Amino acid sequence: MKSGRHTTIAISVIMMTLLPSGCEREQRRFREVAPAATAANKVRQSELQPGEPQPEATVEGPYDGNAWAVSEGERLYRWFNCVGCHANGGGGMGPPLMDDKWIYGSNAQNIFSTIVEGRPNGMPSFRGRLTNQQLWQIVAYVRSMSGQLAKDVSPSRGDNMNVKPPEQSEEKERPVSQPPANSQ
Amino acid sequence: MNPMCGRVLVLQRLRRLMCGRAAPFRESPSILMGLCPDLLGRSPGVVFAPKTSRTSGGAAAIKGVLRLRERLFCVCLFSVSFFSGCAGIQSSLDPAGPQAERISRLWWLMFWVCLVVFATVIVALGYALRRGRRREEADNSPEAERRTTRIIAGSLAVTVIILFAFMIADFSTGRALGSLQTSNAIEIKVTGRQWWWDFEYQGAEPNLNVRVANEIHIPTGRPIKFEMTSQDVIHSFWAPNLQGKTDLLTGYRTVTWLQADRPGAYRGQCAEYCGHQHAHMAFMVIAEPPDQFNAWLDNQRRHAPQPSTAEQQAGERLFMTRACVMCHRIRGTDAGATTGPDLTHLATRLTIAAGTLANNRGSLGAWIVDSQSIKPGNKMPPNELSGEELNALLSYLESLK
Numbered sequence: 013m014k015s016g017r018h019t020t021i022a023i024s025v026i027m028m029t030l031l032p033s034g035c036e037r038e039q040r041r042f043r044e045v046a047p048a049a050t051a052a053n054k055v056r057q058s059e060l061q062p063g064e065p066q067p068e069a070t071v072e073g074p075y076d077g078n079a080w081a082v083s084e085g086e087r088l089y090r091w092f093n094c095v096g097c098h099a100n101g102g103g104g105m106g107p108p109l110m111d112d113k114w115i116y117g118s119n120a121q122n123i124f125s126t127i128v129e130g131r132p133n134g135m136p137s138f139r140g141r142l143t144n145q146q147l148w149q150i151v152a153y154v155r156s157m158s159g160q161l162a163k164d165v166s167p168s169r170g171d172n173m174n175v176k177p178p179e180q181s182e183e184k185e186r187p188v189s190q191p192p193a194n195s196q
Numbered sequence: 197m198n199p200m201c202g203r204v205l206v207l208q209r210l211r212r213l214m215c216g217r218a219a220p221f222r223e224s225p226s227i228l229m230g231l232c233p234d235l236l237g238r239s240p241g242v243v244f245a246p247k248t249s250r251t252s253g254g255a256a257a258i259k260g261v262l263r264l265r266e267r268l269f270c271v272c273l274f275s276v277s278f279f280s281g282c283a284g285i286q287s288s289l290d291p292a293g294p295q296a297e298r299i300s301r302l303w304w305l306m307f308w309v310c311l312v313v314f315a316t317v318i319v320a321l322g323y324a325l326r327r328g329r330r331r332e333e334a335d336n337s338p339e340a341e342r343r344t345t346r347i348i349a350g351s352l353a354v355t356v357i358i359l360f361a362f363m364i365a366d367f368s369t370g371r372a373l374g375s376l377q378t379s380n381a382i383e384i385k386v387t388g389r390q391w392w393w394d395f396e397y398q399g400a401e402p403n404l405n406v407r408v409a410n411e412i413h414i415p416t417g418r419p420i421k422f423e424m425t426s427q428d429v430i431h432s433f434w435a436p437n438l439q440g441k442t443d444l445l446t447g448y449r450t451v452t453w454l455q456a457d458r459p460g461a462y463r464g465q466c467a468e469y470c471g472h473q474h475a476h477m478a479f480m481v482i483a484e485p486p487d488q489f490n491a492w493l494d495n496q497r498r499h500a501p502q503p504s505t506a507e508q509q510a511g512e513r514l515f516m517t518r519a520c521v522m523c524h525r526i527r528g529t530d531a532g533a534t535t536g537p538d539l540t541h542l543a544t545r546l547t548i549a550a551g552t553l554a555n556n557r558g559s560l561g562a563w564i565v566d567s568q569s570i571k572p573g574n575k576m577p578p579n580e581l582s583g584e585e586l587n588a589l590l591s592y593l594e595s596l597k
Contacts, residue, residue: 042568043578087575091535092522143519143577171428 040080044145055125057116059189073120075152079165085153086167088146097134100175101157106134110157110176111185118160118187123151159184286463288436292483293455295373295439302369309358373440376419376453384412386424388431388444390470391477391574392537392550397493406496407525409537411480411545415489419455429471435464435481443468456483463551472573478551492544499528500540500596511592514585519577526596536575542596549574557590564589 056068075081089095097106107115116126124147130137142150156166159182166179282289289304291297383398397406414420424433426444434441439454456462466477484492503509515521516530523536531539542548545555552571553559565586567576581589 040573042572043566045578045580091533140517141519141522143579146519146577 038078038080055117055121068117068119070119071121073148073151073155075148076120076155076161077165078152081149082152082156082161082165083167085149085151086170088150089153092142094150102176109154110182112158112187113190114187115190117189118158120151120155123154124148127151158182158187285461286436286465290437292437292458292460292462293439294457295376295454296437298369298372299440302365305365306362313358376455378419378421378453381419381421381453382414383421383423386422386433386444388424388426388433388466388470390428391466391473391571393477393479394537404497406493407538408496408541410478410547410550411482413482413484413489413492414456415486416456416459416483418486419453422452422454424450424452430468431466431470431477432468433464434467435462437462438481441467456481459483459485461546473571476550476552476571480546480551495544496541500526503592503595505591507588507591508595511588511590514589515592519579539593539596543594544597557594560593561586561590
């Protein structure tokens with residue numbers, strides 16, 4: 013009887029100490045001067061290599077684990093009219109972003125350089141028009157569309173009327189590279 | 197009230213950045229003082245009395261040295277200073293229009309009645325305490341019982357009568373606020389954003405519409421109709437000198453009217469908590485005689501002036517090739533985005549960043565380079581510009597008259 017009460021108290025104390033560890037899980041870094049596009053140096057647009065194929069060096073996007081930055085990316089995705097061609101991920105004039113097929117690479121640095129440099133057949137170059145911070149935020153959101161980010165980071169529900177299930181409930185795709193259809 | 201505190205560091209850093217340049221910083225302790233003094237007519241928020249009472253010696257001196265008459269004088273001075281807070285460019289108690297007049301009358305009615313009630317209760321309480329201490333034991337006679345019942349019933353009746361009087365006064369005020377004549381009203385569409393105000397004057401033709409941000413001019417003696425909605429969360433439109441509050445709701449249109457009878461610059465404020473920078477979501481209402489207003493509106497309808505000097509032209513090129521162009525609009529140029537404030541006639545405004553900073557070269561530069569230190573969480577990203585680039589951009593923005 014008495015030892016049972018002690019156990020309860022001990023468990024409560026342990027739970028209470030664990031509780032604050034959930035605080036400040038992430039930070040909203042408003043003033044951050046984001047890393048420049050140096051990540052772009054490692055970008056490889058094609059898997060075709062002479063000799064022994066080597067796996068691509070992947071660079072983590074700085075905001076892949078930051079839910080706030082991903083939601084900012086979602087806002088910018090709409091503000092800067094990515095929706096105009098890629099729709100809400102399902103694609104339209106532009107290729108879909110929520111499936112497993114990637115023409116110019118699915119890694120964070122690939123997406124970054126695709127936005128900065130533009131790509132043939134319609135993808136405009138946003139060089140200079142977006143700050144690095146905005147670029148990485150959009151990259152993080154684009155990656156969340158095909159389920160590449162953790163569930164607790166991806167947007168769970170948009171402010172607008174939903175046209176598809178939220179990014180959070182997206183199955184994680186296994187990206188495969190696919191050459192652009194028009195170049196064949 | 198004073199968002200410029202702590203911004204001095206940023207401004208100093210900027211001054212260093214733009215060294216060799218006489219940048220007219222206005223590091224006034226209050227943006228209200230920095231605003232057009234002739235429009236304001238008086239320097240608002242000048243509270244003289246607390247300082248006076250402090251110079252007369254502090255609390256200890258008042259207790260020990262001052263005689264009764266001096267103490268009374270201090271109390272009077274303090275009360276007067278209390279009421280001096282009523283005047284100002286953001287005060288319901290300094291009405292500048294018919295509706296605000298009614299609101300302030302209601303407020304004063306409630307204030308005086310409640311003051312009398314409070315004083316009566318305190319006097320009764322004091323009397324009861326004194327009497328209770330004098331008497332040894334309670335008087336339980338039927339006569340005393342009846343007297344107590346009479347007193348309680350009487351107080352209850354008075355309370356109910358006062359509350360009913362308040363209700364009637366409140367109802368008639370509400371009716372008066374809603375009955376403003378609106379046949380020749382100017383229509384303005386308002387969109388609340390985190391954290392700024394988007395105003396669009398409705399012209400006879402769509403091409404006569406004028407979009408401005410965070411500052412509206414209105415003619416005196418003419419009602420203005422506001423059609424309001426919100427882009428993100430609930431905001432509330434409140435210019436205390438002119439009208440009560442009205443909420444802005446997402447996906448829903450709310451309407452309010454106001455009229456200014458007295459020219460002046462009045463400050464409005466979002467009155468519904470809307471996120472991180474709710475406190476820095478203000479706007480200015482400039483009420484001016486109709487001919488001045490028409491001149492202002494005609495100018496706002498024009499496209500932005502062409503940059504004349506080489507520096508201004510360089511600034512325009514920068515604006516069109518940097519992040520600015522992604523969110524802002526300048527009519528008459530390629531910049532046509534609508535997610536940020538319209539900057540077509542930016543230089544004519546008194547404040548920037550929704551009433552956060554006075555509109556001058558220094559604060560504009562600080563805002564462009566590091567807006568996140570001034571208003572953390574706002575949607576303007578930090579911009580990396582060289583001193584030369586920043587100066588060119590500022591020269592261009594200052595030419596947008």
